[in-house]
Amino acid sequence: MADPMRIRAQAAGDKATVRVLMAHEMESGQRKDSAGKNIPAWYISEVTASLNGKVVMTAEWGPSVSKNPFLEFAIKGAKAGDKVAISWIDNKGDKRSDEVAVS
């Protein structure tokens, strides 16, 4: 199973800014190993964000996103104590989901 994500969700006024750091190799598929063979692409392909169980954002990523991806966005109307869950799926079908409370 993948390493946990680090998620920070901070309420400020009428929204909460969410910052996520995901642990993933994000192999672009362009690199070659020492034998000269292409290292196959392995990257997070879909991301979902939910507020208190309701999906508020979905994203599709390609191999250009950096290793250990960082993501920042803001959820309107989120307040302290609300639950923010982030989940991702990669192109091999591996997945990860983590949740925090807005602070």
Add this chain to the structure above:
Amino acid sequence: MNANRRQLLSHSATVAGLLLASGVLGKSAWAAGAAAGKGAFEARSLADVVKALGYGAPVESKDVTITAPDIAENGAVVPLGASSTAAGVKQMMLLVEKNPSVLAALFNVTPEVESSFKARVKMGQSSNVFAVVVTEDNKVLFAQKEVKVTLGGCGG
């Protein structure tokens, strides 16, 4: 005996096929990579990405802002931001013109989130980067910025 086995196998295959199609096995049902399914991540230019997604030509607009460093010392981790003051935004994207995979990230915007996203992308070389916004009525707006990439060393 043989006929029954054949029927059972064919029935199982049909059920498996139905389950796969409905998304119960493997990938989750909600998005199933709509843009990826349209080949958007294989497109080699801004115009091609937009066309692959089924939209009309993109128009440069002051309602879209692309935030990016002028010079990125490390091409592996370049912070990009896209934000928009346009009304009715439904999708936002980050593109790196000279990358083999031009479309880096696509965000589906609901009324619950702000039209503002930051992410870090890989850049293979100095290139233009784009923030693209698609509105509810399928208008495509963009902003661009040139980012110089110095790979390692002391820059220059």
